[in-house]
Amino acid sequence: GAGVSQSPRYKVAKRGQDVALRCDPISGHVSLFWYQQALGQGPEFLTYFQNEAQLDKSGLPSDRFFAERPEGSVSTLKIQRTQQEDSAVYLCASSLVVGGTKTGELFFGEGSRLTVL
């Protein structure tokens, strides 16, 4: 597809369940980012990959959160033993370049809305 694709778009989980959120970046994009956006707030950084290497995971709120990008393309964000405070929209973004020169533009998907009951 032409843009960043995320699935599922909506997920309802019972407290304590594990969830997995998928991100298909734009083909050829080197960098992939995960952000968490609570209702009415700005996106908060979770983690960042350059190809398959996870270069920064400083934003992951706890060890219940885990992200991977094993082949440098599709990425999965996994949340174990979900809690109510995990309810948010999880946004994935990809970028053609790393930091750098011409542009650091991130292309965002529409997000996966997680509701934990």
Added chain:
Amino acid sequence: QQQVKQSPQSLIVQKGGISIINCAYENTAFDYFPWYQQFPGKGPALLIAIRPDVSEKKEGRFTISFNKSAKQFSLHIMDSQPGDSATYFCAPRGGGKLIFGQGTELSVKP
């Protein structure tokens, strides 16, 4: 996110008016200063961005003004239209990642 403070939180402007949103930051290592626009149910999308060696950039109705010494940058939307009604985020980049402000909800009345 405390590194980046946006104001105002919300803004109502008449059609044809000027919308101004401000962003103040603390981290002097930020190297790229974009504004993102987000519509309900969608992901943010880049609107306009500026590098720190430039004081102003204009693209159509949108202008960024950048004041490095004051650690502030602002977004000006000229001739605001109802279709501009959205949430706007400043998101300066540091350490390779964007740090988003809290957002400004803009409503343009016809």
